[in-house]
Amino acid sequence: MTGWRAFTGRAVVFAHDNVDTDQLIPARFMSAPRAQGYGRFLLHDHPDRDTLSGAEIVIAGRNFGCGSSREAAVYALVDAGIRAVIAPGFGDIFAANAVNNGLLPAVVADTAALRAAVDAGGEIAIDLEKGTLSAGEITETFTLDAAARDKIVNGWDDIDLTASHTDTIATFIKTYHGTYPWSRPNPKGEPTCA
Amino acid sequence: MKTLFAKVWDRHEVLRRDDGVSLLFVDRHLVHEGSHHAFRKLADRGLAVSRPDLTFGVTDHYAPTRPGHATDAIRGMMAGLVENTARHGIRCFGPDDPGQGIVHVIGPEQGLTLPGLVINCGDSHTSTHGAFGAIAFGIGATEVAHVLATQTVWQKRPPVMRLTIDGTLASGVTAKDVALGWIAQLGADGARGHAVEYAGSTVRAMSMEARMTLCNLSIEGGARCGMVAPDAVTLEYIRGRAFAPGADLWDAACADWLSLATDPDAAFDRDVTLDASTIAPLVTWGTSPEDALPITADVPAPKDDHARDALAYMGLTAGRPLAGTPIDRVFIGSCTNGRIEDLRAAAAVLSGRRARVPGMVSPGSAAVKRQAEDEGLDRIFADAGLEWVDPGCSMCVGMNGDTVARGERCASSTNRNFKGRQGQGARTHLMSPAMVAAAALTGALADVRPLLRGRT
Numbered sequence: 081m082t083g084w085r086a087f088t089g090r091a092v093v094f095a096h097d098n099v100d101t102d103q104l105i106p107a108r109f110m111s112a113p114r115a116q117g118y119g120r121f122l123l124h125d126h127p128d129r130d131t132l133s134g135a136e137i138v139i140a141g142r143n144f145g146c147g148s149s150r151e152a153a154v155y156a157l158v159d160a161g162i163r164a165v166i167a168p169g170f171g172d173i174f175a176a177n178a179v180n181n182g183l184l185p186a187v188v189a190d191t192a193a194l195r196a197a198v199d200a201g202g203e204i205a206i207d208l209e210k211g212t213l214s215a216g217e218i219t220e221t222f223t224l225d226a227a228a229r230d231k232i233v234n235g236w237d238d239i240d241l242t243a244s245h246t247d248t249i250a251t252f253i254k255t256y257h258g259t260y261p262w263s264r265p266n267p268k269g270e271p272t273c274a
Numbered sequence: 275m276k277t278l279f280a281k282v283w284d285r286h287e288v289l290r291r292d293d294g295v296s297l298l299f300v301d302r303h304l305v306h307e308g309s310h311h312a313f314r315k316l317a318d319r320g321l322a323v324s325r326p327d328l329t330f331g332v333t334d335h336y337a338p339t340r341p342g343h344a345t346d347a348i349r350g351m352m353a354g355l356v357e358n359t360a361r362h363g364i365r366c367f368g369p370d371d372p373g374q375g376i377v378h379v380i381g382p383e384q385g386l387t388l389p390g391l392v393i394n395c396g397d398s399h400t401s402t403h404g405a406f407g408a409i410a411f412g413i414g415a416t417e418v419a420h421v422l423a424t425q426t427v428w429q430k431r432p433p434v435m436r437l438t439i440d441g442t443l444a445s446g447v448t449a450k451d452v453a454l455g456w457i458a459q460l461g462a463d464g465a466r467g468h469a470v471e472y473a474g475s476t477v478r479a480m481s482m483e484a485r486m487t488l489c490n491l492s493i494e495g496g497a498r499c500g501m502v503a504p505d506a507v508t509l510e511y512i513r514g515r516a517f518a519p520g521a522d523l524w525d526a527a528c529a530d531w532l533s534l535a536t537d538p539d540a541a542f543d544r545d546v547t548l549d550a551s552t553i554a555p556l557v558t559w560g561t562s563p564e565d566a567l568p569i570t571a572d573v574p575a576p577k578d579d580h581a582r583d584a585l586a587y588m589g590l591t592a593g594r595p596l597a598g599t600p601i602d603r604v605f606i607g608s609c610t611n612g613r614i615e616d617l618r619a620a621a622a623v624l625s626g627r628r629a630r631v632p633g634m635v636s637p638g639s640a641a642v643k644r645q646a647e648d649e650g651l652d653r654i655f656a657d658a659g660l661e662w663v664d665p666g667c668s669m670c671v672g673m674n675g676d677t678v679a680r681g682e683r684c685a686s687s688t689n690r691n692f693k694g695r696q697g698q699g700a701r702t703h704l705m706s707p708a709m710v711a712a713a714a715l716t717g718a719l720a721d722v723r724p725l726l727r728g729r730t
């Protein structure tokens with residue numbers, strides 16, 4: 081994944097609260113391989129889905145991305161060309177999935193000023209390092225974990241990062257299983273028909 | 275002075291970076307058909323599964339619940355998992371395995387879920403396993419690939435919230451009502467980002483299955499995970515299960531597990547209390563689990579755009595009583611309420627009576643199905659006119675084709691009333707299995723308590 085530091089793009093308001101992952105991508109589309117592209121599934125059954133056409137940044141409502149862990153919800157947004165979602169709060173797992181795919185989940189407690197600026201047909205300029213969102217005369221700061229920011233900026237992949245700790249992990253597991261041998265699945269275990 | 279959460283977290287921390295993010299060792303990793311994205315990521319990089327002995331697979335999300343109902347696409351999804359797990363040497367509870375079932379039902383059932391573990395699965399209701407005093411949370415496909423490759427997960431330590439529930443639950447009131455109650459009170463993001471420890475006399479008095487229902491719904495309140503401290507009830511449940519520790523390790527395991535309980539003076543980041551005696555059977559009226567009210571209440575006047583939109587979608591009129599709202603069908607099942615005690619609770623209401631609407635009962639696992647049949651519960655459901663089907667996620671998510679038709683209203687023992695969750699345009703009312711049974715008998719949303727008179 082390639083990282084990014086700054087982005088300016090067309091922003092739209094999608095003001096619904098509690099937009100869950102079942103709405104972001106209905107379950108029936110989730111068996112498709114990613115290579116086919118997930119953009120066309122985004123908010124497929126939502127009456128307001130056209131609002132998002134051509135959008136690169138979305139200003140959303142409370143608790144965006146709540147619900148399931150399906151990373152496909154993030155694939156749908158990313159494949160539809162969206163780089164950032166701005167909301168008062170996100171579903172926890174959704175936010176982690178977003179960061180893992182270079183999609184910025186920017187927390188802004190009160191999005192009223194940004195919404196007003198964007199309703200006039202505006203763009204938003206994102207500066208990841210400064211943690212700011214600018215639209216016309218307005219600049220808001222957003223909240224994002226330092227670790228999440230570094231990941232998006234550098235396009236880091238966790239598997240590569242963790243590979244440098246392989247020996248530490250092996251040593252840890254050895255000690256751990258020595259201390260808590262009962263934590264392992266019983267090797268004799270096989271499901272019974274009882 | 276440490277919390278249960280801290281004790282479990284600390285023993286799994288392989289390392290902590292300067293930015294506060296920890297690398298945790300993962301004791302159990304559960305995969306299902308939906309894990310195909312992660313297996314693809316692994317294949318693309320030519321990586322092996324690091325610890326197949328700690329990884330278990332199961333077909334559930336796409337599992338057909340009626341013979342001959344699987345389409346080629348559905349068979350393909352299940353075959354994909356069976357192939358991927360076989361390639362990597364992972365034990366898979368596939369379609370015909372006697373241990374098959376919903377991932378969060380079979381983990382505990384097989385003794386794979388134990389106190390003190392870190393458990394991951396690419397599914398948000400992994401929080402269920404926290405009922406045993408494990409840190410169990412759902413992860414996305416990128417993280418699933420990471421756990422497969424490294425048997426570890428990067429996590430920032432969450433704040434911990436204690437939810438203390440004291441008092442006795444009235445007859446007809448269940449763990450489902452407790453969960454919907456606190457979510458209605460705090461909101462669907464009320465516990466966002468927190469690990470929740472459920473404490474108090476009400477929780478201590480709950481069976482393991484009730485605790486699982488409680489922890490299962492943690493995610494619907496925005497929590498990262500839910501936990502209950504292990505006690506005698508926990509140990510009793512685990513003893514003798516297939517993958518649980520044998521006699522050689524049992525005593526040491528028990529001593530360790532009981533030591534995990536939160537120390538008396540440990541501090542929490544947040545403390546919330548709930549009085550169990552004030553909780554009535556609840557139903558949801560909207561499209562978020564936070565939209566829940568006692569069955570005796572009226573459809574609320576909408577206070578914001580979300581509520582207006584939810585009422586329109588649900589086809590409800592503000593000010594009318596919730597009870598008496600006609601329904602089209604019922605569903606009993608899912609990882610929230612598809613265990614044997616849930617089926618018994620529904621059967622206790624249905625026994626000797628006829629449902630007025632069609633419906634399906636899908637046990638949470640093949641083992642639950644066998645036990646229910648041994649107890650004759652299948653007959654009670656069939657005699658009531660409900661369909662007794664095979665185990666799987668079924669109508670909770672509709673991936674296997676079991677869906678609610680557009681505009682139909684379903685009384686459901688599941689966990690999500692999201693728009694379209696049970697099918698395009700489907701209207702879902704969440705409630706306990708006993709309340710679903712009451713709805714089936716009356717053909718409408720109904721209070722189960724009068725129907726229980728003389729029965730419990």
Ligand code: SF4
Nearest residue numbers: 399608609667670671
């Ligand atoms: S039963 Fe429903 S909530 Fe549970 S794992 Fe299956 S789809 Fe998810």
